[in-house]
Amino acid sequence: xxxxxxKKQPSKKSTGRDEFDxxxxxxxYGVAFKRFFSLLLISSxxxxxxxxxxxxxxxxxxxxxxxxxxxxPLTPVNNQTETPIYHYQNTEGLxxxxxxxxxxxxxxxxxxxxxxxxxxxxxxDGEIKATASxxxxxxxxxxxxxxxESAKNIADSxxxxxxxxxENVLGDIRADVKIPAKMPTSPYNKNAYLTWVFMAFxxxxxxxxxxxxxYVVRRKTICSKxxxxxxxxxxxxxxxxxxxxxxxxxxxxxKTVIRSKSFIESMRTLKNRxxxxxxxxxxxxxxxxxxxxxxxxxCVGAGFAKVLxxxxxxxxxxxxxxxxxxxxxxxxSRSRRKxxxxxxxxxxxxxxxxxxxxxxxKLFTNVDVLILDVKIIQNKDKLRDIIEQxxxxxxxxIMDIVAGSMHSEAVKFADMCDAYISVVRxxxxxxxxxxxxxxxxxxxxSHNLGSVLNEVSSAYISYxxxxxxxxxxxxxxxxxxxxxxxxxxxxxxxxxxP
Numbered sequence: 001x002x003x004x005x006x007k008k009q010p011s012k013k014s015t016g017r018d019e020f021d022x023x024x025x026x027x028x029y030g031v032a033f034k035r036f037f038s039l040l041l042i043s044s045x046x047x048x049x050x051x052x053x054x055x056x057x058x059x060x061x062x063x064x065x066x067x068x069x070x071x072x073p074l075t076p077v078n079n080q081t082e083t084p085i086y087h088y089q090n091t092e093g094l095x096x097x098x099x100x101x102x103x104x105x106x107x108x109x110x111x112x113x114x115x116x117x118x119x120x121x122x123x124x125d126g127e128i129k130a131t132a133s134x135x136x137x138x139x140x141x142x143x144x145x146x147x148x149e150s151a152k153n154i155a156d157s158x159x160x161x162x163x164x165x166x167e168n169v170l171g172d173i174r175a176d177v178k179i180p181a182k183m184p185t186s187p188y189n190k191n192a193y194l195t196w197v198f199m200a201f202x203x204x205x206x207x208x209x210x211x212x213x214x215y216v217v218r219r220k221t222i223c224s225k226x227x228x229x230x231x232x233x234x235x236x237x238x239x240x241x242x243x244x245x246x247x248x249x250x251x252x253x254x255k256t257v258i259r260s261k262s263f264i265e266s267m268r269t270l271k272n273r274x275x276x277x278x279x280x281x282x283x284x285x286x287x288x289x290x291x292x293x294x295x296x297x298x299c300v301g302a303g304f305a306k307v308l309x310x311x312x313x314x315x316x317x318x319x320x321x322x323x324x325x326x327x328x329x330x331x332x333s334r335s336r337r338k339x340x341x342x343x344x345x346x347x348x349x350x351x352x353x354x355x356x357x358x359x360x361x362k363l364f365t366n367v368d369v370l371i372l373d374v375k376i377i378q379n380k381d382k383l384r385d386i387i388e389q390x391x392x393x394x395x396x397x398i399m400d401i402v403a404g405s406m407h408s409e410a411v412k413f414a415d416m417c418d419a420y421i422s423v424v425r426x427x428x429x430x431x432x433x434x435x436x437x438x439x440x441x442x443x444x445x446s447h448n449l450g451s452v453l454n455e456v457s458s459a460y461i462s463y464x465x466x467x468x469x470x471x472x473x474x475x476x477x478x479x480x481x482x483x484x485x486x487x488x489x490x491x492x493x494x495x496x497x498p
Contacts (some may be wrong), residue, residue, distance in 0.1 A: 025216065028223065031427065031457060032216050033209070040208040044201050051200035055193035062144050064188040065151035067159050068179035071098050071137045095132035095139035098166070098175065102130035102141070111165045115157045125150045128158070138178070148184045155181035220431040222424050228451050231431050232438060235450030237273050237421065240266040240300065242455045254344045257299050258306070266452075267303040270421075274449055275308075278419070284391050287399040287417035287446065289410065291437040295425040296454040298341045298400050302363065304421075305398040309366035316360070316390050317367060319345065319400035320374040320413075345369055357389075368394070374402060377409045380416075387416055404437035414444035422451040 106112050106128065116124060126145030132138065141158050145151035163175040222228060228236045243253075243260040257263050278286065288301035302317050309315040321342040349361035349369050363369040370390070376383050390397045401413040401420065414420050420441065424434060442448070 028427075029213065029216050032212050036208070036212055040205060040212070043208065044204040047204045048197055048201040052193065052197050055196050059193060060146060061187035062146060062189045063148040063151045063184040063186075064142060064144055065148075065155040065181045065184055066140050066142045066179070067155050067177065067181045068138060068140045069098070069163070069175040070178045071095055071139065072174045072176060095137050096134070098173070099130040099132035099139045101170075102139075105165060105169055111158075111161060114161045114165070115154065118157050118161070119153055124154055126154050128154070143181075144188075152181060152183045221427045221429065222431055222434060222453065223427045223456075225453070227431070228424065228453060232424070232435060232451060234422065234438065234448075237450040237452045238266055238269040239426075239453040239456045240296075242426075242457045252344060253296075254299050254302075254341050255348065257296075258303055263299075263303060264307065267300075267307040270300075270304060270452060271307045274421070277449065281418070281447070283418035283447070284395075285387060285397040285399060285417045285419075286449075287401045287414055287420035288423055289401045289414060289420050289437075289441055290403050290423045290425075291405050291429050291434045292403050293406060295403075295423050295428065297403075297423040298345075300421075300423050300452060300454060301398050301400045302345070302367075302369075305367050305396070306364050308396050308398070309364070310395075313395040314366045314368065314393070315396045315398060316394040317363060317369045317398045317400070318372065318387075318390070319369065320372050320376075320402060322374055342371060346371070374407070377412050380412060383416060404440050405433060411441060411444045414441055414446050417446045419447040419449050420444070421449045423454050424451050425454045426456045428455075 112124070116122065125147065126143050129142045129144070131140050131142065133140075141155070141162065143151045143154045143158070145154065159177055159181060163177070166173060166175045220231075222231065225236050225239065228234050241262045243257045243263055277283075286304070288297040288304070290297040298319060301319075305315045305317040319342055321340060345363065346361070349363045352360050352362045352368060357370060360368050360370045370386075372383075372386070376386075387397055387399075399413065399417055401417070402410050404410045407413075422438060422441070438448075
């Protein structure tokens, strides 16, 4: 399979070959089906409506009239007489023989001319079919016509003339009428369009499900802890559950997510799993990177700053935008653009009246936010001076670095940090693109702490033994690289910690 996320890791007892993980595939398929269900349903309904309209416009009523015959072979009554008479004998397949021979008798013989002359027409307004009951002497002639009178007249003419023609042509077989024709009262195909409607709906729906299956198999995204470790070859830090709320726009999610208890709990997990490394290495500036926009790095960075802050440990969160206010406090002229997460941050924060940084704002308790113009990277020395000034006033500087695939200067921003954390949105970006971005950031002089998996839906969250909420962390988080923690096994080492 092209996607390694559906392959099981070879066990000690296995032959070393990757095995297809069917249950993992079903889980991914369920998520994709839920995502595209509305589109699939709407597409099926639109195509079904089109088929229904076409069938209604092209509908032609057809009336059916049938005549049933019994084929009787010509056989002698006994061995003492040489004069054969017609006597019923259940000759297996005789009805089928007559049904097969009917088209030749009707088209090449005189039967068609006899019926046309009797009805006084040049051609018959209808279609005649011959069918037989298997392994019996019964066969049926069915007339299909657009008029009930025409169907009845043709059937009556066949009833009168076909037995004589069969006896003259075949000689040793007689066709006796068993069930005469009846006048049809309604079209036999009045509900035929419903068959096409159902076929269109279920056919389109089935085709859509097959396309979803192909999409799931061929799409290579990051959806689990194992994907982060195996596919991206990254240190897995934590997973952040998907927070649902009233705000559906990407830039408005910040308000809902930053106040969510599950999100804050995940940020505490991230803090506990990185704080030991940060303190031991003396890192003061931590950057958050991502492959593209809308992966949640701004929200994760702000949340991380919130849990890092304390009474005596103020933290500043630095983010960037186009045409941000300059250091003098004067806003540059900006063209009309779509609202962003930074705009939401501005609305949530308020001016702090800082003499050193006139445009710094208060975001949370003990957390300030500084919004800079992204073009400041053109003057690296100036940006470095700003960061050094911030480090003199704050315990930590958390930097929201521009997306790696969206900005050519992203590595230069990362160089301003001591370390960085990559944010990967679950089932959102191609794994190849993420690997390319991480390889791009590997040229930075800052240290890579690992990756967090953001917006993990309930379908991808597992509560197994080795998960963030499993056996080795009673409350969902524990310190890494320390001999203490909040969990039941808080003294676990990184090698055996989840």
